[in-house]
Amino acid sequence: MDDIVTEGLTKSYASGWPRRPPFVALDGLSLNVRRGEIFGFLGPNGAGKTTTLKILLGLVRATSGQAYLLGQPAGDVAARGRIGFLPESPYFYDYLTAEEFLGFYGQLAGLNRAAIYQRVEDLLGLVGLAEARTRQLRKFSKGMLQRVGLAQALIHDPELIILDEPMTGLDPVGRKQVRDLILSLRDRGKTVFFSTHILHDVEMICDRVGIVMKGRLVASGRVDELVRQDHTQSVEVVCQQLKVEGNALIHSLASRVLQQGQQCLIVLPNSDAVDALVGEIRRQGGRLLSVTPHKASLEDLFFQEATQQTSRPLPHMTSGRVS
Amino acid sequence: MGAISVIALNAFRESLRDKILYNLVLFAGLLIGLSVLLADLSITEHHKVIADMGLAAINLIGVIIAIFVGISLVNKEIERRTIYTIMARPISRASFIMGKYLGLSLTLFVNMTIMLAVFLLTLGLYHVPIQPSIFQAVALIFVEIMVVTAIALFFSTFTSTTLSAIFTLGLYVIGHLTADLRTVVATSESGPIKSLIELLYYLSPNLEMLNLKGQAAVGVAAAPEYVMMAALYGFMYAGVLLIGACLIFQQRDF
Ligand SMILES: Nc1ncnc2c1ncn2[C@@H]1O[C@H](COP(=O)(O)OP(=O)(O)OP(=O)(O)O)[C@@H](O)[C@H]1O
């Protein structure tokens, strides 16, 4: 069985008003996360990512549908001992020092004193907080809290790691460190399931992704498969010393032409016309600077789905309350 | 059991780092000091006033801490979202509630012990004979505080902090008036008001039963059986509330 399985997960929140229908935050979401993979859970604000993760951890009860983690029903107390969780913009006991804080979670996970000491030592180093060891969390910056939160999720060396927007609030170096950390977890056979709205992070490290919009899974699969479905690839050509004005051939090939001082940017709708354009630039005595194929990215897919979704109003949109 | 004690000890650590508790201990010292001052003024009931004021201060401070820390015990965790990472651990929700309750009880116990020590010191200082009845009274004050903590915790699992405070305070006051309620029930004619008062009478804790302050101040001890039964009653009342709190908390979304 896969490490995470959800079947028709639905969550509706009472609207709080007598005659208004409940707000549907999750609408029949089914997905699978396989053992040992990095799965990116992608979606815009309010799509239902956090709601899904909360159901998986047993913090929130699904209205209908099933969820299983490591073969156990979501919320199973014993199974939670093999899972690590980082909530979004985490809040912690701020009266504890970093060391005490991690020790507390180590105790909750049932580790002994010696093991806790070793893990705290290792993890504080890993997330770059070795110097802040005896500082109270109330004196931590946002990014430092995110880091110590990550350490907290890993204190008991869990098999399955669930992270809600782990890169939020981190500087570029921190982002890269978290990406590397996630990759190293996979190398050690762990399963990582994380939510994000940053496509770049997903594209770089995920084995598979699921895209959720308005509580529904609109696409899922390997990143390269999802991207390949989209054939419109554009190519950007930059050249110098070329008079494009009045050049009928260039204007007929290009979808966009931009002249900026000496330089000229020509955008082609696909790669078919690259040869013809380059030939024309040479003939006109221009200097070719670069040819950049603009790969259709997950971002394009994301926006494509987003616009399709918004143009098709769902029943709960009219009555939904956004809190 | 392991998880419960981890939660309890951490709750205790939290209250130690919360300056409010220290202030209240200081307040106890002041009140007892005041009782000494008043005792100097009155000539005849000198001893009784010291004992009275001291026991009343211990009781009042214990109840204030129990209510105001008790109502935020669970609510604060949910509002500050610190509960997410804790409930994601291999701990049942009931263990969390029990851990929180025991943690606050430990805090209150330590707090009461310090207040009692200061109180006994004051009594000794003014050569007031220390009777066993003092210890009986303080023991039952502690039981009362455990009941009040359970009430606060119970309400805080399903209502806001403000409402929990109002309900807990209300039940505390009614709990001291149950004897009066009984006479109202006995004398009034049947009707919806009577049934309501009757319901309140049966639901509210009989806190007067745990009040030995008056007789302790004049050195009259209660029968040990009475103290045992009263304590047992208090713990059972608290136990039922805690079970209720666990059951409600079990159903909550965070
Ligand atoms: N307790 C609640 N009561 C009512 N509605 C809620 C509640 N929690 C979440 N929602 C609604 O459910 C929807 C999904 O919320 P969720 O937090 O899962 O989004 P998300 O995908 O995590 O968004 P973000 O990227 O902003 O974190 C939102 O429209 C939100 O308003």
Ligand SMILES: [Mg+2]
């Ligand atoms: Mg979210």
